[in-house]
Amino acid sequence: MFTEVLMPSDDAIREAAALIRAGQLVAFPTETVYGLGANALDPEAVARIFAAKNRPGDNPLIAHISDVSQLRPLIDCEPGPVARRMMDAFWPGPLTMIFPRAKLVPANLSAGLDTVSVRLPSHPVARALISAAGVPIAAPSANRSGRPSPTSAAHVFEDMKGRIPLILDGGDCAVGLESTVVDMTCDVPRILRPGGITAEMIAEVAGGSEVDPAVMRPLQEGEQPRSPGMKYRHYAPRGELTIVEGDPANVAEAISEMYDCALADGHHPLILALDGHLAAYGGRRAESLGGDEAEMAHRIFALLRDADALGADVLFSEAVEARGLGLAVMNRLGRAAAFHILKV
Ligand code: AMP
Ligand code: MG
Numbered sequence: 001m002f003t004e005v006l007m008p009s010d011d012a013i014r015e016a017a018a019l020i021r022a023g024q025l026v027a028f029p030t031e032t033v034y035g036l037g038a039n040a041l042d043p044e045a046v047a048r049i050f051a052a053k054n055r056p057g058d059n060p061l062i063a064h065i066s067d068v069s070q071l072r073p074l075i076d077c078e079p080g081p082v083a084r085r086m087m088d089a090f091w092p093g094p095l096t097m098i099f100p101r102a103k104l105v106p107a108n109l110s111a112g113l114d115t116v117s118v119r120l121p122s123h124p125v126a127r128a129l130i131s132a133a134g135v136p137i138a139a140p141s142a143n144r145s146g147r148p149s150p151t152s153a154a155h156v157f158e159d160m161k162g163r164i165p166l167i168l169d170g171g172d173c174a175v176g177l178e179s180t181v182v183d184m185t186c187d188v189p190r191i192l193r194p195g196g197i198t199a200e201m202i203a204e205v206a207g208g209s210e211v212d213p214a215v216m217r218p219l220q221e222g223e224q225p226r227s228p229g230m231k232y233r234h235y236a237p238r239g240e241l242t243i244v245e246g247d248p249a250n251v252a253e254a255i256s257e258m259y260d261c262a263l264a265d266g267h268h269p270l271i272l273a274l275d276g277h278l279a280a281y282g283g284r285r286a287e288s289l290g291g292d293e294a295e296m297a298h299r300i301f302a303l304l305r306d307a308d309a310l311g312a313d314v315l316f317s318e319a320v321e322a323r324g325l326g327l328a329v330m331n332r333l334g335r336a337a338a339f340h341i342l343k344v
Helices: 010-021 043-053 081-090 124-133 153-160 199-206 248-264 275-281 293-309 325-336
Strands: 004-006 026-028 035-039 062-064 095-100 115-119 166-168 180-183 190-193 240-245 269-274 286-290 314-318 341-343
Touching: 004 010, 010 026, 010 035, 010 124, 010 166, 026 124, 026 153, 035 043, 035 124, 081 095, 081 199, 153 166, 153 293, 240 248, 240 325, 248 269, 248 275, 248 314, 269 275, 269 293, 275 286, 286 293, 293 325
Parallel strands: 004 166, 026 166, 062 115, 095 180, 240 314, 240 341, 269 286, 269 314
Antiparallel strands: 026 035, 095 115, 180 190
16 A cells, blocks of 8 residues: 655645545644544444554554534543543643443444543644544554554654555654543543643642552553553563663663673663763763653654664663653653663
8 A cells, every 4th residue: 555645734634534534544643642543433444543553452542533522422421520620621632531432432442341532632733634524533643553652754654654545744743642541430530541641730620630550560460451551562662671760870870880781792782861961871872861851751752763773772761750741751661661670
């Protein structure tokens, strides 16, 4: 299949909307990462997403809408007062909410669960496409399963060329991490995947929030996660990643020592370090994570892809505190490392 890449002109959006209505797949930019879109109400179109990504069938997809009025038909209840306050505060934006699923929603979208996840994105191209298609759009990240999420059209092309007919190129994504996923079927909103809308921001609007314990640790043997996506080793670079946590001077010393050992053993090591710490690694090969959590969120997936392109087979990364946006960054980095975190 030939994969066309188009700037998101009115014509291109019309073409994309026609493909969506015809049951085909289109990759498009959102403020979080690029999405791989299909008509969320068409089970065959939804099945095409799972096939193109090679995504396990038990990992549900998020339905994207362009107006709050499109929510009610997808869910099996009236949204409660807390959900309404969260919509007012964070939609459009990087927040996904989980509700009981209406019959209208195909079972394969939700991987057979009786719930459905919905988000109203803020990116103008995403909203224009959903409006033009006239249907909610199912859209997971437009990477092949197991690869870092794509934050540019070039990343999407790398993973999806020959598998989908069209990519809308809207430039780099602003947030760079996938949406915050919150289960609204619990008494207190429960964060299943941290993202740009932080636990602290949600608690302020909702009067409380909980973070699912599986966010910052590997699953236990036989554990059934509330968010099926947590079962899988997402965001993986090809090299083996170790996160080193502790006092910055100790971290730099430990990473330098491991780097030198890896080099002596014939490996191609790479260090991921915060701007202010780069000098501590002397002439060793290091890439900048940025200066703070927001820059890390923006760069992390591109960095993991770059590490692959540089042929790094062993990676060492510094850590940040798992609070605020730092929780989302450490969740992604932790999963990329299969939670191999060394405390020094
Ligand atoms: P992605 O589509 O790649 O952004 O991933 C979507 C994430 O949301 C995955 O981790 C899913 O497990 C999670 N998710 C989507 N729908 C549901 C749902 N109904 N219940 C629990 N988790 C969900
Ligand atoms: Mg994904």
